[in-house]
Amino acid sequence: MRKFTFLATILAVFVLINLASAQQGDAMLGFGTMLSPGAAACGVNPGNFTCPQRGGLYTNIGADVIFHRRFGAGFDASWRSLGNYGGLGQAYRPIQFAFDGVYQPRINKKVGADLFGGIGWQTTRFYAFQATYSCEAFGACYTSANHFLVNFGAGLRYYVWGNFFVRPEARFYHILNNSDFFSSDNVIRVGGSIGYTIGGPN
Numbered sequence: 579m580r581k582f583t584f585l586a587t588i589l590a591v592f593v594l595i596n597l598a599s600a601q602q603g604d605a606m607l608g609f610g611t612m613l614s615p616g617a618a619a620c621g622v623n624p625g626n627f628t629c630p631q632r633g634g635l636y637t638n639i640g641a642d643v644i645f646h647r648r649f650g651a652g653f654d655a656s657w658r659s660l661g662n663y664g665g666l667g668q669a670y671r672p673i674q675f676a677f678d679g680v681y682q683p684r685i686n687k688k689v690g691a692d693l694f695g696g697i698g699w700q701t702t703r704f705y706a707f708q709a710t711y712s713c714e715a716f717g718a719c720y721t722s723a724n725h726f727l728v729n730f731g732a733g734l735r736y737y738v739w740g741n742f743f744v745r746p747e748a749r750f751y752h753i754l755n756n757s758d759f760f761s762s763d764n765v766i767r768v769g770g771s772i773g774y775t776i777g778g779p780n
Contacts, residue, residue: 608745
């Protein structure tokens with residue numbers, strides 16, 4: 579986690595330094611759900627009890643800065659509404675973070691595409707069944723499992739009013755060693771976002 583925090587800090591500094599030269603910036607808020615090609619039900623796989631990482635409401639926030647020739651960099655974070663792992667009464671929440679390269683070709687004045695891909699990590703939080711002293715005193719109400727991921731995806735943005743846009747989108751994640759709790763290393767998030775463009779569209 580320290581490496582990712584360091585990388586996130588470096589990327590944030592880079593973005594702030596170069597923001598003045600950016601052609602545009604975008605901020606987005608969206609909702610969707612997760613699909614997975616893994617097993618349809620919980621089971622032993624192999625030697626671990628695992629469940630499919632699918633369903634649930636995922637909220638995502640994201641931002642990007644676009645520079646010369648419609649290329650840029652972006653960040654995306656998504657998290658699941660609190661789920662019930664395997665129907666066992668164990669509350670859990672997967673959270674994905676991604677740092678991406680972005681390409682935004684324009685189709686016409688109101689329509690454009692977002693193509694993105696990069697690296698990040700998933701942290702899966704398992705929450706305490708009941709409050710304990712350490713939970714109350716130190717906020718340690720969950721344990722986390724962290725895994726590196728690569729991702730890519732695409733969205734189609736449509737400017738509905740001025741610089742406000744809507745964007746249906748899909749994002750594929752390959753999460754290394756995700757099979758310690760889930761039945762597949764591959765998941766797909768589908769959904770849509772609303773967003774605002776600063777300094778454009780151009």
